[in-house]
Amino acid sequence: MTSIMVGTMVLCFALTISVAVSIGLASVLGIQASNANMLISVKEMFGAINKFPLAAIPFFILAGNLMETGGISRRLVEFAKSIVGGVQGGLPMTCVLTCMIFAAVSGSSVATTFAIGAILIPALIKHGYPTSWAAALQATSAELGVIIPPSIPMILYGVSAEVSIGELFIAGFGPGLLIGLALMLFVWAWCKWKGWGKTDGEGRLSFGRATLQASWALLMPVIILGGIYGGVFTPTEASAVAVAYALVVGMVIYREIRLRDLYAILRKSVISSAVIMFIIANAGLFAFLITRAGVPDAIGQWLKEVLQTPFWFLLGVNAALFVIGMFIETSAAIIVLAPILAPVAQHFGIDPVHFGLIMVVNLALGMITPPFGVNLFAACTVARISLDRIVTQLIPFVLVVLACLMVITYVPQLSLGLRDLAYAR
Amino acid sequence: QTTMKISISTAQNSHQGVAIDTFAREVDKRTGGRYKVQTFYSGSLGGERESIEAVQLGTQELAFSSTGPVPNFVPETKILDVPFLFRDKAHARAVLDGPIGQEMLGKFDSKGFKALAWGENGFRHMTNSKRPVTAPEDLKGLKMRTMENPVHVTAYKGLGIVTTPMAFPEVFTALQQGTVDGQENPLSVIMAAKFDQVQKHLSLTGHVYSPCIFVMNKAAFDKLSAADKQAFLDAAKEAVKANRARVDEDDAKGAAELKAKGMQVVENVDKAKFVATLAPINAEFEKQFGKANMDKIRNYK
Amino acid sequence: MRNSFLRLERLTSGFAMAAACAMLALASGLGVFQIIMRFVLEQPAEWTEVLIRFSLIWMVFLGIPMAFRQGAMVSVDVLYRWSKPGMRRFLDWMVCIAALALMAVVLWWGWDYARRGEVQSMIGLEDVSMFWAYLAMPVGAVFSAIGIIGNLLDPQRLELETAQ
Ligand code: NA
Ligand code: NA
Numbered sequence: 001m002t003s004i005m006v007g008t009m010v011l012c013f014a015l016t017i018s019v020a021v022s023i024g025l026a027s028v029l030g031i032q033a034s035n036a037n038m039l040i041s042v043k044e045m046f047g048a049i050n051k052f053p054l055a056a057i058p059f060f061i062l063a064g065n066l067m068e069t070g071g072i073s074r075r076l077v078e079f080a081k082s083i084v085g086g087v088q089g090g091l092p093m094t095c096v097l098t099c100m101i102f103a104a105v106s107g108s109s110v111a112t113t114f115a116i117g118a119i120l121i122p123a124l125i126k127h128g129y130p131t132s133w134a135a136a137l138q139a140t141s142a143e144l145g146v147i148i149p150p151s152i153p154m155i156l157y158g159v160s161a162e163v164s165i166g167e168l169f170i171a172g173f174g175p176g177l178l179i180g181l182a183l184m185l186f187v188w189a190w191c192k193w194k195g196w197g198k199t200d201g202e203g204r205l206s207f208g209r210a211t212l213q214a215s216w217a218l219l220m221p222v223i224i225l226g227g228i229y230g231g232v233f234t235p236t237e238a239s240a241v242a243v244a245y246a247l248v249v250g251m252v253i254y255r256e257i258r259l260r261d262l263y264a265i266l267r268k269s270v271i272s273s274a275v276i277m278f279i280i281a282n283a284g285l286f287a288f289l290i291t292r293a294g295v296p297d298a299i300g301q302w303l304k305e306v307l308q309t310p311f312w313f314l315l316g317v318n319a320a321l322f323v324i325g326m327f328i329e330t331s332a333a334i335i336v337l338a339p340i341l342a343p344v345a346q347h348f349g350i351d352p353v354h355f356g357l358i359m360v361v362n363l364a365l366g367m368i369t370p371p372f373g374v375n376l377f378a379a380c381t382v383a384r385i386s387l388d389r390i391v392t393q394l395i396p397f398v399l400v401v402l403a404c405l406m407v408i409t410y411v412p413q414l415s416l417g418l419r420d421l422a423y424a425r
Numbered sequence: 426q427t428t429m430k431i432s433i434s435t436a437q438n439s440h441q442g443v444a445i446d447t448f449a450r451e452v453d454k455r456t457g458g459r460y461k462v463q464t465f466y467s468g469s470l471g472g473e474r475e476s477i478e479a480v481q482l483g484t485q486e487l488a489f490s491s492t493g494p495v496p497n498f499v500p501e502t503k504i505l506d507v508p509f510l511f512r513d514k515a516h517a518r519a520v521l522d523g524p525i526g527q528e529m530l531g532k533f534d535s536k537g538f539k540a541l542a543w544g545e546n547g548f549r550h551m552t553n554s555k556r557p558v559t560a561p562e563d564l565k566g567l568k569m570r571t572m573e574n575p576v577h578v579t580a581y582k583g584l585g586i587v588t589t590p591m592a593f594p595e596v597f598t599a600l601q602q603g604t605v606d607g608q609e610n611p612l613s614v615i616m617a618a619k620f621d622q623v624q625k626h627l628s629l630t631g632h633v634y635s636p637c638i639f640v641m642n643k644a645a646f647d648k649l650s651a652a653d654k655q656a657f658l659d660a661a662k663e664a665v666k667a668n669r670a671r672v673d674e675d676d677a678k679g680a681a682e683l684k685a686k687g688m689q690v691v692e693n694v695d696k697a698k699f700v701a702t703l704a705p706i707n708a709e710f711e712k713q714f715g716k717a718n719m720d721k722i723r724n725y726k
Numbered sequence: 727m728r729n730s731f732l733r734l735e736r737l738t739s740g741f742a743m744a745a746a747c748a749m750l751a752l753a754s755g756l757g758v759f760q761i762i763m764r765f766v767l768e769q770p771a772e773w774t775e776v777l778i779r780f781s782l783i784w785m786v787f788l789g790i791p792m793a794f795r796q797g798a799m800v801s802v803d804v805l806y807r808w809s810k811p812g813m814r815r816f817l818d819w820m821v822c823i824a825a826l827a828l829m830a831v832v833l834w835w836g837w838d839y840a841r842r843g844e845v846q847s848m849i850g851l852e853d854v855s856m857f858w859a860y861l862a863m864p865v866g867a868v869f870s871a872i873g874i875i876g877n878l879l880d881p882q883r884l885e886l887e888t889a890q
Contacts, residue, residue, distance in 0.1 A: 016806040016817050017824045018799030024828045037484045042836045042863050047475050049786060050859075052592035055778055058750055058785065059757060162467070166598030231603030233761045234595045240757025266747040271798050274746065274789025279800065281786070291469050292430070339469060374800065423601075423622070474849065482842060497847045536845060568764070573772050573850035589770040590850060604764075 002295055005030040005286065020275070024282035030289050041285060048284020048335070049277050052236060053155045053165070057108065057280075058273035059239030060152065063246045064111030065265045067217075068118055070250020070257045075214040076101055077119050082210035084184065089191025090200035091127055092137050093184045095120045099141040100180045103148035104221035105242055109367050110272075112145035113138060113378040121383045129196060131383050136368075136393040139379035140401065141183060143364045146330070148176035150224070150235055153363065156334045157356045161342035165235050167353045168360075169228075170422050171415040175357055175408045179401060186400045216249045276331065283335050291339070300344045310348040314409050317341060318362055322402075325366020330374075333363050350412075357415040361405050368394060368401075426458065429645070431487035432465040432476050440613050440675060441637065442466055444544055444668035445489050448639070451660035456653055462487065481537045483642045489664075491546040492636045493572055501532045504714040506576035507707075509700050510722055511634045514548070514676075518669065520725045521636060539646035541661035544637030544668045546611050547676065551630045552620055552688070553607025554600065558628040560695045561585065561702040570596050570608040576710070577633065583706035584699070600624055611635055612679035613672070621686040628691040629680060632699065637668065728879050735876035739795045742869040746788035749781040756781070776850035780859045787866025794825060795873035797883040822878040829867040829874065836863030 005026045012022030024045070031040055067073050080097040084090055098116050106112050117138040124134035146153045149169030158165035191197045205213065224242055227233050233241055250257040257265070307313040324333055338359065345355040367375040370391055380390060408414055431448065433441040449462035470476060470485065474494035479485035481498065496503040504510075511517035520526055521543035533540035551558055553567055565585040571577050573590045581588045589605050599605045601623040608620065609632070615621065639661045649657065684690045700707075711719055760774040793799050806817055840863070843856035 012824060013802045014805060015820045015824075016801050016803045017821050018801040020799060021821075021825045021828050022801075024831075025824055028828065028831050037482070038831065038835050039482050039839055039842075040484045041831055042839045042860075043475075043479070043482065043484060044471075045832070046783065046839075046860060046863065047471055049783055050779055052775055052779055053595065055753065055757065055782055058782055059754060062750060062754060164597045164601075165595070166601060228598075229602055231599075232765050234591070234599055234604055236592075236595060237757055237761050240754055241761065243754045244758045263747065266750055267743060267792075270743065270746045270750050270785060270789040271793050271796070273750070274786045275793050275799055277782075277786040278790050278793075288470065292465075339467075377800070478846065481846075482839075494849060497849055497852070498845070500847075566768075568768070568770075573776070575772075575852055578772060587768050587770065588772070589764055590772050590775055592775065 001030050001034045001293055002290055004033050005289065009286075020279040020282045023279070023286045027282065027285045027289055030286075034289075034293070040288070044285040044288040045281040048288075049281045053158070054277070054280065056150070056155055056236045056239040057152055057276060058269065059243050060106050060108045060150075061111050061272050061276075062266070062269040063239065063242035064106050064108065064114060065269050066243065066246035066250055066257065067105075067220075068114060069261055069265055070246055071254045072217040072220065072246060072249060073098075073102070073116060074119050075217040077116065077123075078205055079210045079214035079218065081204045082207045085204045086201040087188065088200065089188045089197040090204075091120070091124055091197055092129070092134075092187040092191065095124070095137055096141045096144075096180055096183045096187065099144050100148060100176065101218075101221065103144040103146075103176065104150075105224055106145050106150075108152050109142045109145035109364065110374050110378045113142040113375050114382065116142065117379055117382040121379070125383075127197060127200060130393070131385055132389045132393045135379040135383035135385060135390050136397055137187065138382070139368045139373070139375040139390070140394070140397040142375050142379070143367055143401065144176055144180055146364050146367075147172055147179060147357075147361055149173070150228070150238055151360065153330050153334050153360045154356065155235065156331055157338045157342075157359060160335055160338035161352060161356065163342070163352045163356055166228075167419050167423065168356050169235060170419045171353050171357050172360070173418055174414040175361055175404070178407060178414060179361070179404045182400055182404050183397075186396070190396070216253055220245055220249075280331055280335065283331070287335055287339075300340055303341075303344050304347060310350060311410075313344070313348050314350070314358070317345075318358065318405065318409060321359065321362040322365065322369070325363045326369045326373075328366070330363040330366055333366065334359060351416055353419060354412045354415045358405075358409050361401075361408055365398065365401050365405065369398065370394075426461055428461045428463055429486035430463050430465065430470070431489060432468075432470040432479075432485065433489050434468040434473050434476070435466070435613075435617065437464075437466040439617065440545070440547070440668055440671040441489055443671045444637070444639075444664045447667040448487075448489070448660050448664035451663045452657060455656035455660055460653070460656075477640060480640045480642050483537075483644055485642075486645045487639070487641050489544065489637060489639050492638055493574070495638060496574070496576075498538075499532050499536055502529060503576055504710075504718060504722070505529075505636060506574055506633060507710050507714070507719065508577075508580045508632045508703060509696065510719065514545070514634075514669075514673075516725070517634045517636070518545070520722055523725060525722060525725065533640065534643060537643050539641045539643050541639035541641055541658055542665050544639060544665045545672045546635035546637045547613055547672045548631035549609050549611055549633045549635055550615070550628060551607060551609045551632070552615060552624040552627045554603065554623070554625050555606050557626045557689060557691045558630065559691050559693070560698045568604075568606045570599065570605045579709070580632075580703060580706050583703055596620075597623060609633075611672075612683070613675045616675075616679060616682065621683050621688050625687075625689055626691065627680070627683055627688045628694055630694050630699070631696070639664070732876060732880055735795070735872050738869055738872045739791050739876065742788040742791045742866075742873075746785045746792075749785035749788065753778045753781045753785065772850050776848055780848075780862075783859065784862045784866075787862040788869065790866060791869035791873035793873075794870050795876050795882070797877055797881065799825075803883075818878060818881055822874055825874045826871060829871045833864050833867035833871070836860065836867060840864060 008026035008029050009022050077098050081094040084093040121134045149172045154168040224238050228238050307316045367373050431445050435441045445464050452460050452462050473490040476488040480488045530540040561584050568587045568589050570591045571588045578588045680690050756774050756778045764770040840857050840860035843860045846856040848854045
């Protein structure tokens with residue numbers, strides 16, 4: 001049954017059938033092949049999205065669209081530019097820093113790509129950066145959207161592996177900072193080497209002006225994180241607060257969203273959310289069927305027997321996730337794999353929160369690895385170039401993140417230090 | 426050989442895990458290996474509501490679950506959620522194993538289930554981060570995460586609790602950050618969810634008895650031969666014995682273990698005062714469920 | 727024939743989309759309301775969470791018809807980009823048939839599931855049966871089928887612009 005399912009799925013992928021339909025059809029055939037009750041198909045599709053923490057997905061997408069239209073994103077860019085924009089290569093560094101700030105509000109990388117890329121990719125092109133490089137930079141930086149909390153993949157991991165979402169969030173700061181700083185250092189060096197971006201510092205606002213102008217935008221991460229850690233709302237509810245805040249600031253304070261813009265914003269958000277949630281529904285059905293067939297247990301046993309030590313287990317898992325991440329959407333991969341891998345990791349004495357960070361960072365990398373990477377799709381759209389042109393420019397970026405991933409994997413304190421401090425362990 | 430699936434939402438090493446492991450072994454033994462029961466733990470096949478529904482639909486043959494979501498399928502079981510209905514575990518077990526409980530098991534038949542036996546999840550107790558709770562006054566204004574169960578909600582509101590529904594995966598963080606002050610669950614759940622890390626006070630209120638139940642798909646049960654039906658029923662009985670023994674064990678060492686982990690445990694809760702405070706609410710329940718029915722349970726010897 | 731179908735399709739997909747937008751707006755509003763009720767008024771409501779979940783599920787199934795219609799479903803389209811027009815048309819047909827097959831399953835079994843859900847009340851909204859939540863699937867499947875055929879008759883590929 002499992003081979004029929006995997007075979008059908010791969011064939012459907014190749015025929016350009018959408019990811020959701022491919023996974024769904026493969027599951028339907030799997031049910032048929034095992035003579036099980038077809039009611040399972042709809043029951044598990046429904047069950048997979050009938051989880052309150054998943055409400056964060058449509059809410060964050062809506063909030064991102066409101067922030068883009070409402071001028072919050074643009075002001076954040078000006079703010080970041082006033083800090084790191086002054087040196088050679090300051091504009092790409094601004095891109096990374098803006099993504100880091102935006103990541104503290106948004107739980108979705110693609111929302112980050114759209115919101116920031118819509119402003120920074122045209123700016124980068126105007127300053128003479130190659131379009132494909134700008135798109136690759138934007139796609140990679142936006143990955144931070146799911147590594148710096150809040151984060152939808154972390155919520156999914158927390159739900160699937162039954163790990164505290166709050167702990168995962170706190171553990172995301174260290175790795176997020178590491179990747180952000182590494183990327184900034186890399187683009188700075190790269191620009192020096194290539195001689196790019198000598199005029200990046202021109203026309204930027206002073207730090208004071210930019211901060212003043214962006215004060216409402218900068219208050220947003222404070223409110224979101226403050227609200228979560230101050231006990232006002234839960235991490236899931238924070239996404240609804242983000243919607244309300246972006247709406248009020250965009251409509252009342254900045255007055256950049258008019259009433260008649262709202263339907264277009266809602267429409268765009270609905271399509272994006274429905275697409276991703278429908279993938280999750282079908283991936284949930286798929287995961288249910290392979291769990292029911294005992295596959296996860298078998299894989300878990302196999303990993304335990306083959307990879308004898310924590311060191312090799314982590315290396316093996318990272319390699320496996322990197323390959324899986326090339327082909328499978330992050331959320332789907334987490335839903336299927338977290339319940340399988342987390343118990344094995346625990347068996348090796350790896351903290352489930354640390355392991356969650358490894359999975360999230362690795363699979364976030366999957367968002368920028370071809371052939372299937374949602375950030376790539378988004379960045380290509382904004383930059384209006386085709387996928388194959390971005391790929392060669394991506395390689396150095398992927399290598400930087402891979403290096404960070406190795407540090408995150410083998411230095412657990414980077415993830416767990418802050419958590420242990422906060423949770424007084 | 427026929428393979429059937431059974432699932433629980435808790436881990437294998439738990440009072441529910443013991444139940445289905447024993448059940449699987451007993452079925453195997455009593456049917457000479459003709460029936461194999463495949464066990465799934467930790468909600469890997471879905472949460473409690475999903476599992477019970479799966480049994481009703483026949484997409485899964487068996488499930489063992491707390492009765493939390495059961496009233497949404499079999500409303501007659503709602504009465505069991507009434508606070509302080511049972512004096513102690515012995516009373517609750519006697520009622521459920523006696524004619525009242527057996528009659529209630531019969532109510533499942535018309536909904537597509539064969540209810541094999543009552544098991545046990547344990548008495549629910551309260552934890553919070555604000556203050557020790559010995560009497561109902563201490564509960565005034567405490568924000569407590571509760572199940573979205575109308576009987577619970579009505580009663581807890583009557584005690585002055587600010588009842589707060591919340592998805593279980595969010596409860597740990599919410600308790601930690603003070604989004605809610607407390608929660609209520611059996612000791613086994615409190616320990617499994619590691620609530621001791623984020624809650625200071627535990628009160629052994631035992632305010633609600635939480636049963637478990639073995640449910641089987643009606644059609645799957647009816648297909649069994651008379652002897653096999655008996656084998657399944659007997660296996661469930663054996664499983665319940667193991668399940669209750671484990672609950673007793675958890676209860677015996679649970680409070681001590683939680684105390685050792687730093688929780689302040691209030692063992693002497695003024696239950697009479699709780700019952701007195703709930704009198705007006707109880708009058709409502711008596712109207713809803715029938716005073717005779719409630720008295721029959723209360724006075725069962 | 728083709729044009730009258732597309733006119734009908736515009737109507738149905740537009741209607742489903744409007745309803746989905748209403749569901750997203752409702753869910754967002756309820757999310758904020760839930761926090762206010764708990765944190766400010768200290769009177770949490772039992773029914774907000776369940777309503778948020780189910781309105782978002784309705785949003786998903788009423789939102790995918792337009793996603794199918796616009797070819798906005800995320801896919802691996804390397805083969806498509808490398809193909810000549812004839813092959814592309816063949817792929818369009820495969821995409822259409824596959825999606826219709828899945829929607830047929832969701833329609834047939836979703837309706838069966840919804841009917842069986844009539845005997846089960848919602849947790850948190852005890853007076854409402856699960857029928858109304860499960861109904862999202864067969865209803866969404868009908869709208870989706872129309873959108874899928876619409877996309878075959880008048881292909882659009884907007885996937886890149888909406889991927890998340
Ligand atoms: Na984030
Ligand atoms: Na990828």
